Amino acid sequence: MAISGLRLLLFLLLRSFASLPVHAAARGGSNSSGTDEKYGSFLRNLLEDMPRISEELTHGYMSNLELEIAVRAIGGRCPNISRIYSIGKSVNGFALLVIEISDKPGQKEAEPSFKFIGNVHGDEPVGREVLINLANWLCDNYLKDPLATHIVENMHIHILPTMNPDGFALRRRGNANNVDLNRDFPDQFFPINDEINYRQPETRAIMKWVKQEHFTASASLHGVIILSIALLKDYPSYSKQYYGCPDDKTFRYMALVYSQSHYNMSLSKEFKGGITNGAFWYPIYGGMQDWNYIHGGCFELTLEISDAKWPKAAELPVIWEHNRMSMLNLAASLVKTGVHGRIYASDTGHPIPGLLMIKGIDSEIRASRTYGDYHRMLAPGESYEVIASMEGFRPKATRIVLEEEAVSLDFILDLDGGNGQVKMLRNDNYGCSCDDDKVFHIQEAHLELYLLVLFILLALYLLFKRRTASKFTTRHSQKRPTAV
Template sequence: MALFSQLLLVLSTLTLARSATLGSSVVDGLDFSSYHDYPAMKNALERLVAKYPSLAKLHEIGTSVQGRKLYAIQITDYVNTREIGEPRFKYVANMHGNEPVGRELTIGLAQYLLSRYGTDHRVTSLVDNTDIYLMPSMNPDGFEKAYEGDCNGLVGRANHNGVDLNRNFPDQFSSSTSLIQPETAAIINWLKTDPHFVLSANFHGGSLVANYPYDNSPYGYSQGFYSKSPDDSAFRSLAYTYSKAHATMSLGHQCQGDNFLNGITNGAHWYEVSGGMQDYNYLHSNCFEITVEQSCCKYPKASTLSSYWRSNKESLLAFMEQVHTGIKGIVTDNSGAPIANAKVKVYGINHDVVTSSQGEYWRLLTPGIYSVTVEASGFKSAVKQITVTSGAAQIHHVTFDRATRTGSFSS
């Protein structure tokens, strides 16, 4: 009888251990037990849209070489109505098909935001005040070729035509020898949509660091050259926001060969990339984008995915909240009609943003004192000295008087 009791105890212990192992893949109600292949990813996104039709919409941004759709799920409180003054934000993952941790994190983030809307104050505030877009896979063809457990390989990295998509965008310093790929063209066209995105990050694997522009320099592949953008201060702050909120990234020595102070790096200072997506975002739209390397192993085993969610969840939310910093406003004439394509200039920072078709602008800035000028064709410019503080973006509307042809800040 004692032997039977001992056997029952052993079986019970094994059952509990197995349950604990299985349960470890579920975090915050999200199941990270396996990777989503293309049909599973599509179904997961479609189920979320069906379950939360007032908060989520599925967009087809483009098509891969092999005909797979590039899906982005939009999440916001009035998903069928454009809310004036609400900034657009995006996460793009799986640009390299064999680096899929971000693919799973964006799918998980979509579920996390939607399931907690209305009960979690932080999530509700983000969804109410941000037009969020999450693209789990920019390179679905490459993902289908890659294989789980391949930490350092190249299988599936490129698209079906063998082109590295993060070397395929038009570059300010060099000319690409590759034709623009369908996946690249899809992003380029997406960036032209009105209003422009304000903030973005794209996810990679193979290291653990938040990388910011510029990725390239006029000096070619000279490793160690710091290629500073006009908004270097803002980009360093954005990258550090992600890094410091991460479980270990800010320590800077997490992967073999890594040596990143505070877990951030200027792209070219690390190694030069010609034709990168983050630089293109910054130079050809209003969008500030960084590149986040999320895992030492490019394609880790699915059994580790829940740990990546735990490590990145706070970073994903904290970085998204940065879209609501700096200054923002609406530019109109004195009758209230919006003025599109007005330029918002900041003295000492040689990078302008332009207003949307509704006159909206968002200008990310670190705390400090700035001289801000708004220029509109046919008018005398509006100029104001603004003290930017940390926290929520300050609102500064601008009005141009059609009688006097002058502009002024109205707040």
């Protein structure tokens, strides 16, 4: 109860900051006044970060209704390799439709799954158009093009063209509540986003989706500058430094697969090879990319695929062609490299949802409950010790040398003689407590430290406000309400 009360007070404090006359840093940067550095990282509600998009500029882009028609048309045209489903609705009730492409859409298989997400920011609509082109290309070229056939028959592709249809309709970065959805996910350092009541419906939909599906990797499409971005994990997100996560080599490998398949991304003069570490470029909190990796076991890249947020529609075919092979090769890398296999129980022969770890890398993934299959992305050209474990069983380890092709490796775990019974996991959610009625918690020691700092800030803020107000109330005896 005490913790809940402290969390409520914490949110009231942070919301009071949001009412201050501060312009939030839309992309995690800072302005010349220095106010963004002081307050911007605490704010998810953003002001307009660019001039109003003109009607002329929107010509040639699909409206939300036209996008839905295009999505459903793909399902009608290629019903044998596609499935259309919704993961939820936006604030204004627009369905978040997904196109699943596979030779067995809708069925669970011992195959890796990849998701593409577009239009995270409402004023970056290029991803919507590119992802519709990707779905149409796979639909048209299955059994005609070897790469299309390889992808469709060996994995499941899930395509969400728009995560933020309301922001697109409003022609602004945030959603209908003016919240930047890429700052709205639970953060490993700051508990502000842990409260489910303050999380946006689009964010909840993504979290629930990741929990239900067994995604191995992911990419979100943005637009501003031609480069692809790796991510940080488990490091402070507020200083502009290179922070490599435990899987830094793997993320760099994946980013280079995309960059080197692109028309000109790898030629970038600003970023070597066309890629950069997320924290080094600009730090953020509450990002979708980090949450996918930490809580979903999903390797996600952020892809910046155009040199303008809202380019003219005439440029869209060129942008699609420049990114087509990059998107296909990135998706195909799930089955072309890494280590893949299944985990079984020796006593029954049944698959079990065990944990898979790589020695020396502080990151683990869980095999699926249905088939006990796992798919672990790893950078090729290295030797790895792979460890499979599960409660009630004795762990097993083996060493592999990963070259350019994927390695298949199954594990059969023996019962731990010290346990009479095997305690199975409650659900296959990668240790992610992201049910709608639950919140993410950080360690109590960290929470107490944050709360102490914020209480001090609150006291200073109230003291300053009281002294300032006293200058204007010396002549008035009436009491006035104060909002804190």
